[in-house]
Amino acid sequence: MAGNTGKPGQSVAERVLAVLGAFDRGHRALTLTEIAHRADLPVPTAHRLVGELEKWGALTRRPDNAFVIGRRLWDLGLLAPIQSGIREVAAPFMQDLYAATLATVHLAVREGTQVLYVDRLSGRASVPVVSRVGSRLPLYATGVGKVLLAHAPDDVRRAVMSELRPITRHTIVAPGVLDKQLRQIRQQGYATTVEEMTLGACSVAVPVRNGDRVVAALGIVVPTLGRNRPTLVAAAQVAAQGVGRTLQDGALR
Amino acid sequence: MAGNTGKPGQSVAERVLAVLGAFDRGHRALTLTEIAHRADLPVPTAHRLVGELEKWGALTRRPDNAFVIGRRLWDLGLLAPIQSGIREVAAPFMQDLYAATLATVHLAVREGTQVLYVDRLSGRASVPVVSRVGSRLPLYATGVGKVLLAHAPDDVRRAVMSELRPITRHTIVAPGVLDKQLRQIRQQGYATTVEEMTLGACSVAVPVRNGDRVVAALGIVVPTLGRNRPTLVAAAQVAAQGVGRTLQDGALR
Structure with a gap:
């Protein structure tokens, strides 16, 4: 039949x-x-x-x-490693980060030349953001995306550099400027965005490592960075290190 | 072929x-x-x-x-109504509830004679619990389950009453005792459990209504209830009312 x-x-x-x-x-x-x-x-x-x-x-x-x-x-779908792996490992650390900042908290991974949001926490007091779980956005215009781009293979970076388009009037579209930022992100260990994806939303993001490899990014979205930046970076780094340590302890193969 | x-x-x-x-x-x-x-x-x-x-x-x-x-x-899987509907509506209220209590917070619906956990938030400081997103547990031994059972059709309640089994030494296995509790739950608007599913874990749960209909339950898991009970009940009720209001506003069909 x-x-x-x-x-x-x-x-x-x-x-x-x-x-x-x-x-x-x-x-x-x-x-x-x-x-x-x-x-x-x-x-x-x-x-x-x-x-x-x-x-x-x-x-x-x-x-x-x-x-x-x-x-x-x-x-x-809940059995997919993206769900059962890093997402479950990261969940309690994301909660801690949310409780500490009350800002929208994201967990994202790179998928080709896009950033895929695998988890999001946001209370009703958080800034509205465009990303939802399962959303894909450009790597170059989001905090988590810039972290992942900074640690992506050269061919991915070249592909992204060739397709920069303004999303808001603050989006970085000059390859030279973006390239310099990516170098900084690798050096200082975190990325920031200022209204590059959405007007009224800024972000701080840090890499999540499994050993040497950057496997994901954790991000926080806030209305303005201002003098809170060091606190947000520190809180995000503590959470990301917790996730990384748990990954290495073998919770995820 | x-x-x-x-x-x-x-x-x-x-x-x-x-x-x-x-x-x-x-x-x-x-x-x-x-x-x-x-x-x-x-x-x-x-x-x-x-x-x-x-x-x-x-x-x-x-x-x-x-x-x-x-x-x-x-x-x-993310497109399933269970995910895109009540789960997305409830997420920010669950965050608020988590931030207020720092306890494990659950969202659950009834599936036949079981309770299906559709979302869970827990920080690293929360009590360990057996439920995970996608878990199914007996209705009669969990807080969210008892709320859903209290508002279930008679035939569901009869089926559950005929299959009561001890999970811990505190599980209620006498149909008469459970039936009396379910009446109380309907009257007072919340359910509690004391180590009925897991030793060392207690819970408070409240119904989430869409209009007159109980469509889900929100629960909080804590090590002991004690004098925190009124605070936990109040916090859960505020969150559940927020979810219900948003559901009625048509965020969910």
Whole structure:
């Protein structure tokens, strides 16, 4: 029962994945017709696959008949090393950092030429920020991104340097200026941003190391840096060192 | 290319899902042979499906050749309403509650006769607890569970009453005693536990309402309740009311 029900040469497994791939941040709830369209499948094929996915718990049908990602995929996603590894190790240290600063606290890793936010803590008093868990933003315009860029391989740095675009009027778009900043970040051990991603938001970020390797960055977002900068840097460094020590102790392979 | 490569009558989609279903909390990293065994598939079939899942990003191969859940499934899991809905709405209020108490803070929902932990905050100073995000525990032995049980339909309550088992020597196993407590919980608006799930851990929990309906519970875990109880209850209630208000304002459909 393979059936000639999709693009020629496309396996059934690829069609199942195409159905799942129809969902993203901008498409969290889809009707069957929308799924078929976005997955480039005939409606009857999509109908059959969606039925199997729903039965298994990968998708859930809402009362309005739209489909959303189901609890079983949420469960599975929690098993990803990004979640079960550094995120779980960092969580208590992020809490400590949040309790000390009451500012938005981020944990991020590099994904190609972008920064991927793997965790965020923010109370209602914190500055509003654009990042959410799972967001990807440019490396060169965020504090955590600049830390990760400063410690990225040369080819990544070259690729990023060739694509600098202004996001706010404070975004650094001159490769020479950015390159000098990255050198400073490596020397002084932390990065700062001043409204480079979002007007009204500044940040301090520090590397999280596993041995010699920078594996993530911890960042704090505040309305202004001012004279709090040394305190914020110190608090972030203490938390990052705690995470690094725990990583080395083998909590993460 | 359906092929006679698995159990008769099993569709390719079911085989793809069987491969994913091979992973769980106790099996986060699996070799190809282990996947084939756990998914009840011949190794060549498992090999082909794992290859497609890896190409798509659902699975990732580690340097030691074991497979783990990939970043793309983590991304998808974040789209589940349980994550994007109440969890995101509750996050800042949980932060506030954590900052006020420095105790472990839980957000949980009912799933059948169990309590499912959808979020947890705990600093390094908090009491160690057994629950993790994604854990399921008995409704009758945890604070959040008792709140959810107190507001569950009668058939759920009857099912739970018939399966009471001691987890510690303080677990309530007499249906009459539990039933009386559930009535109290509904009257006074909060639940407590004293070492009923874990020795050395007590808790306070309150309902989160969306309109009239109890949709979740917020809980705080502490070493002892003592005279802090009124403060903890008040803090939890303020946070839960904040979540409920935001839910009603339509942040969640």
